[in-house]
Amino acid sequence: MLRDEIKEIMEELRPDLDMETETDLIDRGTLDSFDIISLVSELNDAFDIHISVEDLVPENLNTLDAMVQLVERHQQED
Amino acid sequence: MKRFLPRVIGWCLLFLMCAALLSQLTLHPEEGNSPLREYYAVADKTDVVFLGASQVFCGVSPTELYEEYGISSFDMANGNQYMSMDYFLIREILRVSSPSLIVLDVSTVNRAPESSDWSHRQYLATMKFSPLWWEAYQATRVEGETALSYLFPVLRYHDRWNEMSWHSTPSWQGSRPAGQMLYGRIVPQAETTEYPFVDDGQTTTVEESHLKWLKKIIELCQAEEQPLLLVKVPGKAEGWSAQVANTVLQVCESYGEPLLDLDRRLEEVGVDMQLHTLDGSAHLNMYGAQALSRWLGGYLRQNYEIPDRRGQQEYEQLWQPILKSYHALWDQQEAQPQGM
Amino acid sequence: MLFTSFRFAAFFALVLTVYYLLPGRRQWQWLLAANFAFYFIGSLRLAGWLFMSILTVWAGGLALAALDKKAAEQTKGLDRQAKKAMRAGFTRRKKGVLALVLLINFGALAVMKYAGWVFSLLQKLGAGVGIWSLAMPLGVSFYTFQAAGYLIDVYRGKYPAQNNPARFALFASFFPQMIQGPISRYDQLANQLFATHRPDPQQLLFGFQRILWGVFKKLVVADRLAPLVQNLLASPTIDQAGSVYLAGLVLYAFQLYADFSGGIDVTIGCAQMLGIRVTENFHRPFFSKSVDEYWRRWHITLGSWFRDYLFYPLALSAPMARLGRLCKGVFGPAYGKKIPIYAATMGVWAVTGLWHGSSARYLLWGLCNGGVIVLSMLLEPWYQKARQRLGIRSESTVWRLFQVVRTFGLLCLLRVFDNAYTTGNAFAILGRIFTRFEPAALLDGTLLQLGVTAQGFFTAGLGVCVMLCVSLAQRHGSVRGQIARRGPALQGAVCLLLALASLLFGAYGVGYNAAQFIYFSF
Numbered sequence: 001m002l003r004d005e006i007k008e009i010m011e012e013l014r015p016d017l018d019m020e021t022e023t024d025l026i027d028r029g030t031l032d033s034f035d036i037i038s039l040v041s042e043l044n045d046a047f048d049i050h051i052s053v054e055d056l057v058p059e060n061l062n063t064l065d066a067m068v069q070l071v072e073r074h075q076q077e078d
Numbered sequence: 079m080k081r082f083l084p085r086v087i088g089w090c091l092l093f094l095m096c097a098a099l100l101s102q103l104t105l106h107p108e109e110g111n112s113p114l115r116e117y118y119a120v121a122d123k124t125d126v127v128f129l130g131a132s133q134v135f136c137g138v139s140p141t142e143l144y145e146e147y148g149i150s151s152f153d154m155a156n157g158n159q160y161m162s163m164d165y166f167l168i169r170e171i172l173r174v175s176s177p178s179l180i181v182l183d184v185s186t187v188n189r190a191p192e193s194s195d196w197s198h199r200q201y202l203a204t205m206k207f208s209p210l211w212w213e214a215y216q217a218t219r220v221e222g223e224t225a226l227s228y229l230f231p232v233l234r235y236h237d238r239w240n241e242m243s244w245h246s247t248p249s250w251q252g253s254r255p256a257g258q259m260l261y262g263r264i265v266p267q268a269e270t271t272e273y274p275f276v277d278d279g280q281t282t283t284v285e286e287s288h289l290k291w292l293k294k295i296i297e298l299c300q301a302e303e304q305p306l307l308l309v310k311v312p313g314k315a316e317g318w319s320a321q322v323a324n325t326v327l328q329v330c331e332s333y334g335e336p337l338l339d340l341d342r343r344l345e346e347v348g349v350d351m352q353l354h355t356l357d358g359s360a361h362l363n364m365y366g367a368q369a370l371s372r373w374l375g376g377y378l379r380q381n382y383e384i385p386d387r388r389g390q391q392e393y394e395q396l397w398q399p400i401l402k403s404y405h406a407l408w409d410q411q412e413a414q415p416q417g418m
Numbered sequence: 419m420l421f422t423s424f425r426f427a428a429f430f431a432l433v434l435t436v437y438y439l440l441p442g443r444r445q446w447q448w449l450l451a452a453n454f455a456f457y458f459i460g461s462l463r464l465a466g467w468l469f470m471s472i473l474t475v476w477a478g479g480l481a482l483a484a485l486d487k488k489a490a491e492q493t494k495g496l497d498r499q500a501k502k503a504m505r506a507g508f509t510r511r512k513k514g515v516l517a518l519v520l521l522i523n524f525g526a527l528a529v530m531k532y533a534g535w536v537f538s539l540l541q542k543l544g545a546g547v548g549i550w551s552l553a554m555p556l557g558v559s560f561y562t563f564q565a566a567g568y569l570i571d572v573y574r575g576k577y578p579a580q581n582n583p584a585r586f587a588l589f590a591s592f593f594p595q596m597i598q599g600p601i602s603r604y605d606q607l608a609n610q611l612f613a614t615h616r617p618d619p620q621q622l623l624f625g626f627q628r629i630l631w632g633v634f635k636k637l638v639v640a641d642r643l644a645p646l647v648q649n650l651l652a653s654p655t656i657d658q659a660g661s662v663y664l665a666g667l668v669l670y671a672f673q674l675y676a677d678f679s680g681g682i683d684v685t686i687g688c689a690q691m692l693g694i695r696v697t698e699n700f701h702r703p704f705f706s707k708s709v710d711e712y713w714r715r716w717h718i719t720l721g722s723w724f725r726d727y728l729f730y731p732l733a734l735s736a737p738m739a740r741l742g743r744l745c746k747g748v749f750g751p752a753y754g755k756k757i758p759i760y761a762a763t764m765g766v767w768a769v770t771g772l773w774h775g776s777s778a779r780y781l782l783w784g785l786c787n788g789g790v791i792v793l794s795m796l797l798e799p800w801y802q803k804a805r806q807r808l809g810i811r812s813e814s815t816v817w818r819l820f821q822v823v824r825t826f827g828l829l830c831l832l833r834v835f836d837n838a839y840t841t842g843n844a845f846a847i848l849g850r851i852f853t854r855f856e857p858a859a860l861l862d863g864t865l866l867q868l869g870v871t872a873q874g875f876f877t878a879g880l881g882v883c884v885m886l887c888v889s890l891a892q893r894h895g896s897v898r899g900q901i902a903r904r905g906p907a908l909q910g911a912v913c914l915l916l917a918l919a920s921l922l923f924g925a926y927g928v929g930y931n932a933a934q935f936i937y938f939s940f
Contacts, residue, residue: 032714033725034795037733037759041742044734045755053730054574082619089910096918104922195928222928224424236922240873 002047003068009042010064019064026058036061043067049074097230103242104235112200113154113257114167120256121175123396125384126151128257129167130183131159132418133311137362138183139371140256141404144397147375148386153257158197161187161291166214168295170205172302178384181307182295184326184337187288188317195220203228255404260364261418262411267351267359273313274341275320281328282321289329296333305382309338312349312370314359338377340370347373356417364411419460421597421684422636422926429456434691442614446588449611449692456593457556464555467530468591471523475565476586478519479572479579485512486575516573520566527562530554531776557596559773563723565590568604570727577605585612594685598678600699600719607696615693623909624898625690630916631888632683637924639881640677643669644925645869651837651847659859660850666868667830670837672882675704678717702889707821710791712829720773724766733762760795764788775836779844783835790828877923 010019013035017025025031031039039061040051051074060070113135117124126149128138134155143149154167168180198218205211215225227233253259267273299306308330310323323339330337340347347370351359354366362370378384387393419426433452440448457465489508493501534551541547568589572579580586589608595601650658650666682699689696699718706712713721732738738758746754764785771784794801810817831848838844866872891897901908 032710033729034759034763037730037762038755040734041739041755041758044739045743051734053726053734054576056726056730082622085906085910089914093914093917096914097921100918100922220928224927226424227927232921233927236924236927237873239922 006067013038023063026061043071047071097232101230101232104238105231106235109203112156112204114201115204117152117154123393124150124152125178127171127177128153128181129164130155131186132157132361133185133313133315134183135257135259137311137367137370139258139367141400142368142371143375146372147379148388149375149384150387150393156197161288162218163198163201165291165295169210179305179307179382181309183309183311185311185315185318187292187326188284188322191287255400260407260411261356262364262415263356263417264353264363265356265358267355271359273359274344277320280321281325284322284325296335308335310341312340312344313361421681422633430688437692438617445615446612450584450588453591453593461556464553467555471562471565472587472590474519474522475569476583478515478569481515482512482572483579512573519569523562523566527558535776560599560601561590563601567723567727571604594688598681600697601723602696610694621693622691625687627898627913628687628690629684630913632680634916634920635676635680637920637926639878640673640680641925642874642878643673647673649868652839654839656843656846659856660854661857661860662864663847664851665860667833670833671830704826705822706825708825709828712825724770729762729766732765733759760792763792779835779841786832
């Protein structure tokens with residue numbers, strides 16, 4: 001499932017975070033710029049989509065659910 | 079806002095008061111020590127004003143001039159006094175009085191234009207505030223200086239905070255009779271000193287930043303019809319040479335002003351650089367000042383209309399204490415001669 | 419105009435007073451007038467560059483908006499494939515507009531910064547050319563970035579372009595930011611600039627306190643230490659003991675921070691008094707536990723600008739993605755996917771270095787900083803293992819203190835490039851620190867011969883202590899807020915004390931030099 005795949009990617013990237021409960025990952029600075037880039041390149045590779053800079057807003061990456069929606073949107077568009 | 083503004087004004091006033099207090103505490107005691115301060119008190123009883131730098135306050139003795147000739151004069155001279163300051167001082171003198179004669183020593187006209195700002199600072203700190211003050215400030219200010227620092231000296235002396243004291247008494251009160259400094263030391267001119275200057279009739283370039291002020295002074299006095307005497311006090315002044323003398327002479331002649339170059343009349347004046355100098359011919363000592371002044375008085379009496387003020391009550395009231403102080407200082411210096 | 423001059427104080431007092439006397443709709447126009455007055459007084463001959471920048475970026479914004487409109491119209495009613503193709507065409511044209519405007523602006527900046535260096539290099543290589551260089555207008559490094567950020571945001575569709583050139587000019591030339599930033603974002607600043615502002619005593623007082631704080635830091639600490647930094651670290655000859663250079667670098671850290679953050683304080687304070695909130699640029703940077711963290715707490719707006727407009731686009735670009743796939747094949751998935759990030763980081767740091775100065779030495783500085791960050795990322799797993807082996811808990815105060823000191827020291831060493839007369843001198847200084855330390859030199863009076871007297875060290879030291887106390891107090895919330903809670907008397911007293919301290923202990927003016935007063939010299 002898409003959600004689990006994304007969760008796995010996040011767990012590998014930041015094993016210290018519990019993705020089910022984390023909110024405001026961007027707003028609170030929990031994910032730094034390197035984390036964001038690592039995550040997005042992984043997502044781009046894994047799902048063959050093209051998330052670009054314009055998508056790097058808190059609304060798209062603050063929670064696991066937001067990430068899922070982001071990927072789904074790009075899967076439809078690209 | 080209604081309560082806010084009055085509070086703000088209150089704190090601002092408090093700040094200004096503290097700044098004024100700090101200014102008083104950090105003020106350097108010498109700041110107000112320019113001859114100008116004394117001059118304001120005697121302006122209406124002074125017929126001749128001498129302007130120049132250390133050559134003048136060492137070498138011209140107003141007391142001798144009064145004692146021997148009844149000429150009431152004043153040495154408006156300070157260390158490092160440049161032509162620019164001389165110009166504004168003359169304007170200030172003319173603003174508050176009308177002396178019979180202004181005598182300007184041109185020794186400083188070819189000095190290196192370094193920026194020792196102390197002398198100008200002292201004058202500006204004592205000059206009365208007027209549009210002239212502002213003009214003088216603009217013309218002579220040093221880089222980094224602010225006009226506000228004259229109103230709030232803490233802006234200038236704030237680094238003195240660890241020397242602060244409640245009083246700031248100037249050091250030479252009473253020890254400058256009509257502006258003269260008495261030095262009793264005798265340091266004869268060395269054999270190798272090139273003085274008197276050897277004249278080869280040549281001219282040379284003279285420091286323009288000073289020369290322009292000399293020209294302005296001449297023009298000013300001519301415009302105001304103020305009698306002006308340009309003189310070169312005897313001595314080996316910094317930057318001076320016979321060529322410089324020739325150049326300055328040319329400039330003066332172009333204005334129709336004579337230059338009384340006393341370097342070239344040492345014998346006539348009666349100055350002997352074996353006895354009359356405190357530093358090997360750069361400055362005259364008190365003996366030299368006496369000799370020079372006794373000759374100069376005669377010259378002035380002969381060539382200018384300067385009244386003899388001896389016997390006039392106002393002038394005697396002014397000069398008797400000065401004479402006393404002069405003689406006391408003379409005796410002191412004879413007992414324990416000092417140099418600059 | 420210097421922030422710490424009477425001129426600026428008089429200027430700002432006038433701007434502020436009239437600002438609050440004007441009706442709301444005129445306030446932004448008055449600010450625009452103030453911007454121009456400030457710029458003309460500071461940099462009249464070079465004001466043309468600012469105008470060029472404002473004009474090209476504003477026009478670029480309109481062009482992008484026009485293209486967007488056209489794209490929306492022409493893709494109506496098309497099927498998905500056609501829409502995609504048409505949109506791609508418009509995106510290409512938009513890219514062209516963006517590229518052109520950025521090229522003009524950054525090109526001008528690059529030429530201004532590096533023309534002199536390029537020509538001197540050519541000269542050294544034997545070409546018979548003279549040295550030609552451009553004078554840099556005030557704030558060019560900052561306003562160029564601020565305007566460029568706006569244009570890139572418009573390109574990305576973050577907000578609509580500003581039609582009114584005067585309003586855009588106000589954003590692009592906001593005078594408190596003209597000297598050293600911070601670099602603001604359009605969506606954070608613009609609305610505030612155009613809004614109506616009524617005088618608010620709290621904001622006025624807080625703003626004023628902030629200004630005084632900045633002036634205090636600049637005069638009492640930064641300007642005090644500046645002569646030593648210049649004489650020691652910028653000297654053409656390197657002949658002091660290593661310990662003296664290290665002390666100099668530490669003092670430079672304080673001087674630089676006091677100077678830069680002090681200036682920013684005045685900027686933010688002035689804006690606050692005008693009712694405008696400008697982003698912070700510093701967040702107690704010397705308390706950072708790693709170099710990476712430091713650069714997120716020092717000159718924050720520059721870092722975030724590079725992150726949003728250079729690092730992200732670079733790291734997510736197609737070439738980087740290809741590089742990542744390639745590296746995964748060569749180095750395995752774990753490292754391979756990190757390579758593009760390291761490469762992008764080094765790229766951004768190279769540019770950061772070039773931004774800081776007009777000499778190769780700054781490029782080296784940038785690469786060194788980037789290198790340290792990349793290295794610490796690479797070595798992180800080993801660090802963790804080492805810490806576990808040694809039984810160090812990462813939450814322990816001792817460890818955290820060690821991290822802070824280590825980071826501070828490392829950055830002091832990296833800053834050697836800032837002032838060094840030549841690159842060689844920078845390395846010579848580093849060499850001396852490690853090979854000729856000679857701690858005894860710290861006590862033999864050398865430090866008092868470099869332009870700062872014992873009294874100067876005392877006052878600067880006091881200033882640094884005050885700064886440290888304020889930083890520590892800040893961890894519990896806004897210091898001005900804490901003071902305000904204790905009553906208006908304390909608020910007033912703080913202002914008074916800061917002002918008097920700056921007056922008495924600041925390093926300004928002609929100064930009194932006891933040796934200068936030689937009363938009867940001639």
